Amino acid sequence: MSVFNLNEQNTSLDKKIVAGLERLSQVFKTLLWEKAKAFGLSPIQIQLLIFIKHHSQDKSTVSYLAREFNLSKPTISDAVKTLLKKQLIVKQAASDSRSYSIGLTAAGHKLVAQTEDFASPITDLVAQGTMQDKQVLWENIAKLIVQLNKLDIISVQRTCFNCKYYGKKEEAHFCKLLDQKLETQDLRLDCAEFEQS
Ligand code: SF4
Missing domain, CATH: 1.10.10.10 (Winged helix-like DNA-binding domain superfamily/Winged helix DNA-binding domain)
Known part of the structure; x- marks a missing residue:
């Protein structure tokens, strides 16, 4: 394979x-x-x-x-x-x-x-690219990075999906630190305020 x-x-x-x-x-x-x-x-x-x-x-x-x-x-x-x-x-x-x-x-x-x-x-x-294409691409890249981190292939990452402040509100991504909804384009790859969940 x-x-x-x-x-x-x-x-x-x-x-x-x-x-x-x-x-x-x-x-x-x-x-x-x-x-x-x-x-x-x-x-x-x-x-x-x-x-x-x-x-x-x-x-x-x-x-x-x-x-x-x-x-x-x-x-x-x-x-x-x-x-x-x-x-x-x-x-x-x-x-x-x-x-x-x-x-x-x-x-x-x-x-x-x-x-x-x-x-x-x-x-x-x-x-x-169109905004829609970029949003789909970005969401998939962010998820892939989190999965690679869980497999210990990427050792450090500071994305929203792995942050203790990340949550969902009314089905949308939400940052509890910034107290705001995150659109796909707002999800961060490398956030200075990130804290491990
Ligand atoms: S603190 Fe940063 S990494 Fe954590 S959820 Fe908020 S925006 Fe995302």
Whole structure:
């Protein structure tokens, strides 16, 4: 049973969808590699810089980053050492004196500004779809991510469906923290207020 066996793939919608998702993951890798090459960094180094810029200090530690990117702590530590040498990040004291969190330097912020648009070609294509198509796509992607998290394939995720504040009100998605109904397009992939249910 393989989604890459063309006889099986071409007679199964399920396998075509999975093979298509795999193809899309290659596109992200290719786009990221192009940026990485242009700036003399590795793809994971760029991903770390982008993540650190957009997340709180408690999520910018070696342990958290290792879980977020499904990599070992030594792999993240190596990337951090290189970014420190390049003066793109700084170590910041954490509440736990044995560990530290990571912040961006001015050069790090500048590099993120130059690289974080790597997914723009895909964003532009998605933007061309109808609102209804996008809502269906988004709801299915969000559900898939939650299921992958339950299977421990995605270790960290901060989506509404896995949040303690998520509920249903009159059959609609509802956020008890924001005290508001969430339309499909309001469901969050990565919410700063997320708390594990
Ligand atoms: S706090 Fe954020 S993740 Fe949780 S339900 Fe509300 S919007 Fe969604």
